[in-house]
Amino acid sequence: MPEKREDAAPDRGHLSLQGDCGNCFGLCCVALPFSASADFAVDKDAGQPCTHLTSEFRCGIHTRLRQQGFPGCTVYDCYGAGQKVSQFTFGGQDWRQAPETAQQMFEVFPIMRQLHELLWYLTEALALQPALHIEIGRALDETERLTHLDPDSLSELDVAAHRQDVNALLLRTSELIRAKARRKNKDRRGADLIGANLKGADLKGANLRGAYLIAADLTDADLRWADLIGADLRDANLTGADLTDSIFLTQPQLNAAKGDGSTKLPPTLTRPTHWSRRRGQPDTPDPIASS
8 A cells, every 4th residue: 555645754664665566566676786696596687677576576485495496585684675765755656567677666666675674773772771761763754754754855865874873872871771680791792603602602692794604503592682783693593482572673684594382582573484383394395475
């Protein structure tokens, strides 16, 4: 459905920040580039439609993405930016019917995606740290205002500077929350933990912002109050891990990891469909890719 009018009050819920492919013109399948790798079967340039994009702006292999060599697509989330650009910024005018809009639409989409991602983090921060609710609320309102800019203004927006300001506030939020762990846990911000054996590790309250946890074994690890913003969890084993009170964990991070029915998750996130149901079982087929 179309986005709210510009003068409507911002929605503080996560539901408004979830992708709605039915109201998007397949922007993630066109605007973004990818390279042949473990995540994508082929190369694609920015602005070039994926060969699997249908005339109805749907993915022709959506139910077989992992099997066809496109697991990267199953872990991507636009946080609602696709439908915002399609239905609000460009007023429902699609790039195929109005090719003159295509280049600018593809330029605006990654900017909007960054703003919507910030909205997600700020909404999470507001729920986690009421002590900063005034500052967080102001940042939310300003970020929401930026999403309502016209295409020309969005194209010229210094989104990196805005991200830097928001990140400082998110870091303050993290520090206040992690203090609940009542311990000085080692700062592992940006740490190279690729393939690390962290089985059963006590990472409660740890700073894992931007850490490389690719294929790390986090089986039964305690990650309560751990800051996971930007952490790379591709193929990380989260079987039995406790993530219930983790900070800034996102659905795409979970979708990229491995886990099972014993993995404890925050209530706002969903267990990926490709995870196994019980410990020791192989991953189940992915009938409908998580998004």
